[in-house]
Amino acid sequence: MKITGNIGFIRKNNVLSPLDLTGGELSFSVDRDETIQIYCLHLIGSLNIKVQLQKEGARCSLNCVYLSHQKARNNLSFEVIHNERQTSSEQIVRGILLDQASMNFLGTIRIPPNSQKCVGTQNHRAVLLSDEASVSAIPELEIYADDVQCSHGSAVGPLDENALFYLQSRGIDKKQATQILLKAFLTDLMPNEIQTVIDEWMAEYV
Amino acid sequence: MAFLEIKDLHAGIGEKEIIKGLNLTIEKGEVHAIMGPNGSGKSTLSNIIAGHPAYTVYGGSILFKGKDLLSLSPDERANSGVFLAFQYPTELPGVGTALFLKTALNAKRKFLGEKELDAVQFMKRLKTRATALGITDEMLKRPVNVGFSGGEKKKIETFQMAFLEPDFCILDEMDSGLDIDALKVVSDGINVMREPHRSFLMITHYQRLLNYIRPDVVHIMVDGRIVRSGDMSLALYLEEKGYEDYR
Numbered sequence: 001m002k003i004t005g006n007i008g009f010i011r012k013n014n015v016l017s018p019l020d021l022t023g024g025e026l027s028f029s030v031d032r033d034e035t036i037q038i039y040c041l042h043l044i045g046s047l048n049i050k051v052q053l054q055k056e057g058a059r060c061s062l063n064c065v066y067l068s069h070q071k072a073r074n075n076l077s078f079e080v081i082h083n084e085r086q087t088s089s090e091q092i093v094r095g096i097l098l099d100q101a102s103m104n105f106l107g108t109i110r111i112p113p114n115s116q117k118c119v120g121t122q123n124h125r126a127v128l129l130s131d132e133a134s135v136s137a138i139p140e141l142e143i144y145a146d147d148v149q150c151s152h153g154s155a156v157g158p159l160d161e162n163a164l165f166y167l168q169s170r171g172i173d174k175k176q177a178t179q180i181l182l183k184a185f186l187t188d189l190m191p192n193e194i195q196t197v198i199d200e201w202m203a204e205y206v
Numbered sequence: 207m208a209f210l211e212i213k214d215l216h217a218g219i220g221e222k223e224i225i226k227g228l229n230l231t232i233e234k235g236e237v238h239a240i241m242g243p244n245g246s247g248k249s250t251l252s253n254i255i256a257g258h259p260a261y262t263v264y265g266g267s268i269l270f271k272g273k274d275l276l277s278l279s280p281d282e283r284a285n286s287g288v289f290l291a292f293q294y295p296t297e298l299p300g301v302g303t304a305l306f307l308k309t310a311l312n313a314k315r316k317f318l319g320e321k322e323l324d325a326v327q328f329m330k331r332l333k334t335r336a337t338a339l340g341i342t343d344e345m346l347k348r349p350v351n352v353g354f355s356g357g358e359k360k361k362i363e364t365f366q367m368a369f370l371e372p373d374f375c376i377l378d379e380m381d382s383g384l385d386i387d388a389l390k391v392v393s394d395g396i397n398v399m400r401e402p403h404r405s406f407l408m409i410t411h412y413q414r415l416l417n418y419i420r421p422d423v424v425h426i427m428v429d430g431r432i433v434r435s436g437d438m439s440l441a442l443y444l445e446e447k448g449y450e451d452y453r
């Protein structure tokens with residue numbers, strides 16, 4: 001497969017439309033009672049996405065799958081600013097790294113003092129398929145309001161040895177077992193348009 | 207040539223030796239039982255036969271149908287006919303049970319040079335085996351072993367075994383966590399698989415299971431070795447006296 005760039009989609013008012021990620025920088029502002037969902041497949045270079053939640057009831061969900069191989073050194077940054085009370089955000093990031101690839105993920109949630117009753121969550125997980133691959137995930141929580149709900153979590157490591165062994169013990173070879181577990185790791189995260197590219201990438205590189 | 211022949215096996219985890227010179231020979235069509243106290247290395251032995259990468263073999267050999275089993279990957283062992291029903295089956299979130307079984311069956315057929323089953327043939331085979339073990343459609347839709355009770359997990363393991371038709375079945379503590387009804391279902395499922403070309407190794411803590419599945423040979427394992435072998439009367443003796451004599 002030929003990797004030509006990162007792929008993005010945005011869902012707004014239940015309409016899914018493509019996003020142009022070629023510049024590497026995007027910012028959005030979300031209005032009263034509006035919801036946006038952003039999906040991106042990060043394959044090369046740097047990607048920064050910034051979202052400002054401007055009015056009460058504004059919500060955003062930022063979803064990213066990153067796949068890196070060879071000597072790629074990639075960067076991803078999500079920044080959500082809760083400019084008004086009762087706004088909510090969610091960041092979900094899943095990564096798979098091979099070879100000597102590395103990734104820096106910076107996830108910021110900023111809640112200024114007057115933005116009470118906000119909800120901000122961030123969850124990052126990555127699978128390293130090589131000892132030489134590495135991930136640094138830095139959550140930056142700048143929370144200045146006291147009545148908010150925020151959480152973040154990150155887990156980085158190899159595939160579960162017992163899960164791989166279970167599949168192999170039923171006759172499935174290591175390569176196919178790895179692909180099955182990686183597919184399960186990314187289940188239901190991305191729209192079909194992106195999932196097909198992920199499948200292609202896994203078939204070629206894993 | 208024996209069906210399975212383990213000679214002077216030494217193995218463990220890292221530097222810790224758990225199996226300390228174990229010998230075991232199983233002929234085609236035989237049912238063997240290994241009984242032993244907790245921590246004697248029974249699960250370790252079954253994992254080593256199946257090829258778990260966490261264990262290291264320091265010495266000795268395992269021949270299966272004349273082949274050097276230790277030189278094969280876990281999937282090659284499975285496709286050559288080895289099946290381990292785990293004491294604690296691993297949960298696989300996001301991996302659907304039916305798709306998992308189809309992948310496993312087709313991997314084996316490919317390995318044996320047979321044609322893959324199409325969707326209709328697969329469903330037919332799945333349904334027949336599932337019904338016999340009380341596995342519902344709903345259970346087959348769930349991810350592998352996720353959200354199943356201890357007893358259901360054992361049923362699913364037995365079902366996978368019936369479905370994949372291996373010729374050497376290792377059952378690690380098949381009876382733990384089963385009530386009498388479930389134990390009957392599971393042992394019926396195992397008993398119908400007893401055939402002249404298929405052998406079994408049942409690992410158990412209690413004699414109870416052996417009332418349902420009668421073994422040809424009973425072994426006692428203590429501290430990584432088989433210390434005594436005999437017939438069913440050995441199991442009955444143990445039930446009465448415990449393992450004290452063998453420590």
Ligand SMILES: Nc1ncnc2c1ncn2[C@@H]1O[C@H](COP(=O)(O)OP(=O)(O)O)[C@@H](O)[C@H]1O
Nearest residue numbers: 219224242243244245246247248249250251260
């Ligand atoms: N993954 C492991 N890491 C360290 N020690 C282990 C591991 N698995 C088993 N052991 C040790 O090996 C011994 C045998 O365990 P096991 O094979 O589970 O016994 P059994 O199945 O007979 O109860 C025990 O002392 C146990 O603590």
Ligand SMILES: [Mg+2]
Nearest residue numbers: 248249293379
């Ligand atoms: Mg055990």
